[in-house]
Amino acid sequence: MNSYQPLMSQAGFLNTHQVEAWDEQGNRRELSIAGESPLTIYLDKKEVVTLMTLGSRPELLTLGYLRNQGFIDSIEQVKAIQVDWEVEAVAVVTHEGVEGLEQKLQHRTITTGCGQGTVFGGLMEKIDQIQLPDVRLPQSQIYGLLDSLRQQNEIYKQAGAVHGCALCQGTEVLSFVEDVGRHNAVDTLAGEMLLQRRQGDDKIFYTTGRLTSEMVIKVAQMGIPILLSRSGVTRMGMELARQVGLTLIGRAKGKSFLVFNGQQRIDYDQKPEPMPHSQKRGQKRGSKEASP
Structure with a gap:
């Protein structure tokens, strides 16, 4: 098995923060909120995208993003991934560059991801070639x-x-x-x-x-x-x-x-007992009443 690994920083950090809030009774409470930080990906010195992230595994996030967007196909293409939170950026260096990088960066589609996701040009053509295994x-x-x-x-x-x-x-x-x-x-x-x-x-x-x-x-x-x-x-x-x-x-x-x-x-090897229709209606009413 190929044991090659790129040079990678280990820049993950704490992803919750303690803050103060006041409840409906006017009482002060201390609680945790999720962290969120911008991280701009630079691929061979070209700016690709800025992601908003918790920051817990930024190197893997960057690697997976580039793989899923079709910029890289294998780990052997990547020379280094270095995260620097002081400038809120990650620098990715490849061994031989990325073919068609400029064209891919010029054509992007905003998707319905949380916040806004992005799909870059040429990706849909690759999907046409995928046929997944038939698994029961x-x-x-x-x-x-x-x-x-x-x-x-x-x-x-x-x-x-x-x-x-x-x-x-x-x-x-x-x-x-x-x-x-x-x-x-x-x-x-x-x-x-x-x-x-x-x-x-x-x-x-x-x-x-x-x-x-x-x-x-x-x-x-x-x-x-x-x-x-x-x-x-x-x-x-x-x-x-x-x-x-x-x-x-x-x-x-x-x-x-x-x-x-x-x-x-x-x-279907473990079918649950069917729920009576009247109970289903009661459950729906209860779930609506319990919704915030």
Whole structure:
């Protein structure tokens, strides 16, 4: 196995902050909030994008972002990744440059990512060439994985205001990342996969956020055949999932989930008892009343 690793800084930092706030009774409280800092990526001295991030794994975020945007294909292309929070920037140096870099930077599309995500020119053409492996998924495995995922979301539990993403295998959570945007979290995991040379064909990707076209594109590029979320799906996200053969599962909470694409790959081996219609109506009323 190739053991090459680029020169990388280790500039992650504390991603929650203690602040004061006053509650509805006028009482002062001390609590944690999520951190957020700008990080501008420079690729071979060319400015690419500024990301807003928690800052916990900036090198992996940068690496995954460049991989998912089609600027690099392998870890061997990268000579160094150096983060400097004093200037809120990360400098990425490649060994031989990036072919067509100027053209890619000239054509970008703003997506529906948290805040604003970006897709650069030429990326959609690459999606046309992706066909993911046909992997079956037992219903019992979905439930087991959801149980494992309940132990995560540490920053969200402390401070809120973040999204979480996880790389999973079977019912095991291999790696979990939280950031202020789900596209940052997925890019960080993509960077980790690239650095560790992990393949995606036997993995499941989980996100707390919406299943948009950007999320589907990123997960498909990582070679992962199953995308699972507790949230919903957009039309373009579903269309792209059909195009690349991605099993797309949303609204996954408790024993409930909806398969938006790839239903033929689900083995329904643990069907829950159907809920009486009157109880469903009561639950809906209760959830509305409990909503903030």
